[in-house]
Amino acid sequence: GNSVTQMEGPVTLSEEAFLTINCTYTATGYPSLFWYVQYPGEGLQLLLKATKADDKGSNKGFEATYRKETTSFHLEKGSVQVSDSAVYFCALSSPDSSYKLIFGSGTRLLVRP
Amino acid sequence: KAGVTQTPRYLIKTRGQQVTLSCSPISGHRSVSWYQQTPGQGLQFLFEYFSETQRNKGNFPGRFSGRQFSNSRSEMNVSTLELGDSALYLCASSLGKGGSYEQYFGPGTRLTVT
Numbered sequence: 089g090n091s092v093t094q095m096e097g098p099v100t101l102s103e104e105a106f107l108t109i110n111c112t113y114t115a116t117g118y119p120s121l122f123w124y125v126q127y128p129g130e131g132l133q134l135l136l137k138a139t140k141a142d143d144k145g146s147n148k149g150f151e152a153t154y155r156k157e158t159t160s161f162h163l164e165k166g167s168v169q170v171s172d173s174a175v176y177f178c179a180l181s182s183p184d185s186s187y188k189l190i191f192g193s194g195t196r197l198l199v200r201p
Numbered sequence: 202k203a204g205v206t207q208t209p210r211y212l213i214k215t216r217g218q219q220v221t222l223s224c225s226p227i228s229g230h231r232s233v234s235w236y237q238q239t240p241g242q243g244l245q246f247l248f249e250y251f252s253e254t255q256r257n258k259g260n261f262p263g264r265f266s267g268r269q270f271s272n273s274r275s276e277m278n279v280s281t282l283e284l285g286d287s288a289l290y291l292c293a294s295s296l297g298k299g300g301s302y303e304q305y306f307g308p309g310t311r312l313t314v315t
Contacts, residue, residue, distance in 0.1 A: 124306075129308075130308055130309075131205075131207075131291055131306040131307050131308045132293075132306040133306070134303055134304070134305065137303065177244065186249070186256070186257040186298075187257075187298050187302075188234065188246040188257055188259070189234075189244075189293075189304060190246070191243060191244040192243075193243050194243065194244075
């Protein structure tokens with residue numbers, strides 16, 4: 089079945105450091121890929137998405153590129169801020185799983201001033 | 202445009218009781234999905250409704266049920282509560298079905314079963 093694997097957290101960085109959170113997926117066909125962010129005590133917010141191979145999603149300085157050859161969708165940001173501290177979820181949506189979102193386990197990011 | 206709203210935000214129930222959670226989607230959105238979030242199992246899909254019809258169901262026991270009304274508002278019900286049902290229940294709405302349709306999440310209902 090379809091699945092998403094994320095790097096284990098927590099990830100602790102100093103402000104202005106470079107961020108990478110790895111995400112790989114297993115799916116048949118051509119899924120859409122998403123990154124969601126969850127701040128403490130809140131629901132999920134869509135951060136970015138990509139719907140086909142080689143698409144790059146970007147938002148608020150975050151980027152991720154849909155790599156079909158490596159089945160990956162790694163999240164990157166060039167310079168993190170304390171306000172980026174949150175839990176980040178990689179997810180996929182695929183027609184063969186009726187478009188329900190399948191999430192990775194989440195990666196907690198802590199940015200220190 | 203108002204976002205997805207969920208009520209109540211917090212709930213404490215006793216084992217064996219039942220509970221009903223409510224979700225109001227973004228205006229114009231016809232699809233509503235429910236997810237359960239726990240520290241152990243992560244985010245798991247419960248079910249999806251579109252135009253008052255359940256279109257998809259996750260791997261949860263029959264104690265978990267839901268419905269959608271003609272105004273797209275949705276409710277989920279959990280009967281005979283167990284301690285393991287303690288979780289954050291998230292509702293998401295979207296315009297339609299398909300990978301290009303983004304799902305927008307509400308703040309969730311935190312259910313504690315004692």
